[in-house]
Amino acid sequence: MTEGRAAARAEFLLYALTHPDLRKRMIELSALGPTRGAENVLGLFREEELPMPPKAFAWMISSLVTGLTFNRIVAPAPPDDETVLAMFEGLVRPA
Secondary structure, X not given: OOHHHHHHHHHHHHHXXXXXXXXXXXXXXXXXXXXXXXXXHHHHOOHHHOOOOHXXXXXXXXXXXXXXXXXXXXXXXXXXXXXXXXXXXXXXXXX
C-alpha cells in the first residue's frame, strides 16, 4: 500500500469515527459481514477443517487483515508475503 493510499484510508477512518451518521451506516454494513464471511469461508473449507466455527474464523481473518494492513503501513520491517501466507495457512487444520 502506498503512503498516499494509507493516508486516505486513515483519513476515512478518522472521518467515520467523528461523524455519527457515517459511523451508524458503517455499523449497519459491518453487521452483514459475519454472515457473508462465514459463507465465504465455507465456500473454501469444510467446517471440520476449521479450528473454530466459520463465523468466528471469518471475524478472525478480517481482524488479521486489518492488523496486517496497519503493520504494512507503519512497521519498519513488516512481515514479508511468505510469512503472511504461512500465518494464514497455519490457521487451517490439515485435511
